[in-house]
Amino acid sequence: MIKISGLNKTYDNGFEALKNVDLEIKEGEIFALLGPNGAGKTTLISTICGLVEPTSGTITIGGYDHKRDYRKARELIGLVPQEIMLDIFETVWSTMQYARGFFGKKDDPALYEQILKDLSLWDKKDNKIQALSGGMKRRVLIARALTNEPKVLFLDEPTAGVDVELRRGMLEVVKKLKERGTTIILTTHYIEEAEELADRVGIISEGEIKLVEEKESLMKRMGSKTLKINLAEKIDSLPSQIEREGLSLSDDRNSLEYSYKIGANSGITSLLSDLKSANISFEDLDTEQSSLEEIFVNLVNE
Amino acid sequence: MNWIGLWTVYKKEMQRTKRVLFQSIVSPVITTALYFIVFGSAIGSAIAVIDGVSYAQFIVPGLIMMALLQNSFSAASSGIYFPKWIGSIYEMLSAPLSYIEITAGYVLAATTRALLIGIIIYLVALFFTPLPVLHPFWALGFSILVSFVFAMFGFVVGLWANSFEQFNIIPTFVIAPLAFLGGVFYSISMLPPFWQTVTLFNPLVYMINGLRWAFFGITDVHPLWSAIVILIFMTILIGIIAWIFKTGYKLRK
The missing domain is CATH 3.40.50.300 (P-loop containing nucleotide triphosphate hydrolases)
Known part of the structure; x- marks a missing residue:
């Protein structure tokens, strides 16, 4: 047109x-x-x-x-x-x-x-x-x-x-x-x-x-999702066996936040199984998708 | 040609004239009528007849011409300045309108407004003194052409102006003094020879005398010169406007 x-x-x-x-x-x-x-x-x-x-x-x-x-x-x-x-x-x-x-x-x-x-x-x-x-x-x-x-x-x-x-x-x-x-x-x-x-x-x-x-x-390409894991009990620091890129412990130590790219190799399965082997139990899971706004800010700041 | 578009620009301008009727028509008519009453009837009765024409009659063509000059100018200059100032000019610029259609709409509307004022002044003057018109064709011809030329002049200045003050400069500091000194109220033959020569450089002398000749057959300059001066001005303004069309000056950023 x-x-x-x-x-x-x-x-x-x-x-x-x-x-x-x-x-x-x-x-x-x-x-x-x-x-x-x-x-x-x-x-x-x-x-x-x-x-x-x-x-x-x-x-x-x-x-x-x-x-x-x-x-x-x-x-x-x-x-x-x-x-x-x-x-x-x-x-x-x-x-x-x-x-x-x-x-x-x-x-x-x-x-x-x-x-x-x-x-x-x-x-x-x-x-x-x-x-x-x-x-x-x-x-x-x-x-x-x-x-x-x-x-x-x-x-x-x-x-x-x-x-x-x-x-x-x-x-x-x-x-x-x-x-x-x-x-x-x-x-x-x-x-x-x-x-x-x-x-x-x-x-x-x-x-x-x-x-x-x-x-x-x-x-899809630019968007990433954040997985929020609410823990059953507070932990002081991230155990070394679950440490990985994109994973962080919240300030109140009540939850973990894991950001990942949407797609096949999200790493969620391995994270959850590592949590289990580290004996960290959780109460709830929540995911958030980044908005166009974040994508936009990221692009303009590049 | 986008005729409906041109007609719309014209109609919108005429609608504006109607909307501000008091300022656009009534006020200039009253101002001119006051000149006429004071100079023509009151003082004029004590002034001798000039070339067989009473003073009250003598000043009418000059007053009409002055009204045409000022009102065609200000109608066109304010007409184009206003949408430029508030930004609504985008309506015309984004439409399939050529510069010629936009300009013609404004200039013709301003010409119409000035002619309406001229006709009303003529009719009002008829209450005070008989006003036979010797050459009606030329009276109308001069009036239309002069209004048209000064409407183009006003359009160019309105386009150029960046503030309300700028387009008031011309009517106040150029048109009014040149009209007053250009023989609205006197025959230039009454002036000392030196000032007569100086006055002949004032283009408005030719316009005012042109109309006076068309009314009464008396003039300080040959009517042919009146026609030539008007045509020269018309050529200059058409030239300027053509340049504006070519460059989009002040219309498109």
Whole structure:
């Protein structure tokens, strides 16, 4: 759906926001772009959507070059920016009308009605934007981006500063859009969002794409699990026969923690049998899977 | 051409004019009407007839021209500055709109706003003095072209400006003084010869006198010169705007 190759952006002040970015987004997928603040997430999205002029490199959207065939390329795109950049004196309804009009499409009240209802904004349609709460303004940003029925939707941190319930609602809308076949590119700080929604994850740091991978395989590859063993009795130190890499005794000496890579050679069986031969009995076992967040922090710190 | 897109930019701007009706239309009309009442009716009755035209009549084309210049400029400059400032310009930049469509939408809306003000001022002035128009085609032609040129000027300045103060510089420090010194209230033939020559370097003299000629057939400069000066300005501004289109200056980072 989107092909980016050799994309560079150096701002006038010399700041290199994007360094030789190559990226491909597949049709119908949800792609989550993760990265710390200032990593280049917004610059990348803004460049694809035509707000930022790239220094070099090419972008095609649905096969259309984003500069040469900019009309056809942009017709496919809906953009939800990070900041609430709306004409606050307009009503929700006219914001929808103008948004569709800019795309050269005829007014479509039935479409606006459906979008506004999906985003629980229908009863606010005649309100001025300035009278809406922050969360509602954010939903208006999404609503107006859907008025041109985009094939690709960019969501630049759509849930930043939105309360939990509203966030749930937004995630539902995103899932619904995906079901209809919309390709979605999402940047976020909330890793659980990426974890919940994304098919693939891209990690960007200091303007470079560090990694692009299927979420599942990324979690499998990078993810480690921790086995927590609650002991029946405290022990003073680890007996030498059970000592091994990844095993540690907790500070309160009540439990053992063993971290291992998911897969065949986890070492759990041999650990448990060694515990038995060392006469250490335990009451309970518990395992924890590391989240995308930990994977992400590890990658960025590499 | 994305005609619906262009029409949407235009319509949104006209909607803004309606929304701030008091500031956009009523206030300039009242200001001009006050000039007219004080200088035209009150003081003007004591001033001799100039070339067969009463003083009250004499100042009307100049006042209309001044209103066109200032309002087309400020409508276009504030029009493009506002979305740039709040960031909502992204709506247009991420849409399949060309620079020509965006610019045309703003410039045509500002031209329309200025012409509306000009027409209202003309109608208000009719209450005070008869105002036959000798060359209606030229009166309309000069009005439309000048509004169009100054709307482009305003658009460029609004795009360039980084603060509200910057785009107020031009109307206050350039347009208003040049209009006042450009023969809104007097014929430049009343000036000493040296100042007459200096005044001829003021482009607004040609615009004001162009409209006065279209109204009454009297002018300090040949109407052809008025047309030429307006066309020169139009060429310069179209040139600047073409350069903006090419470079994306201040529109795209």
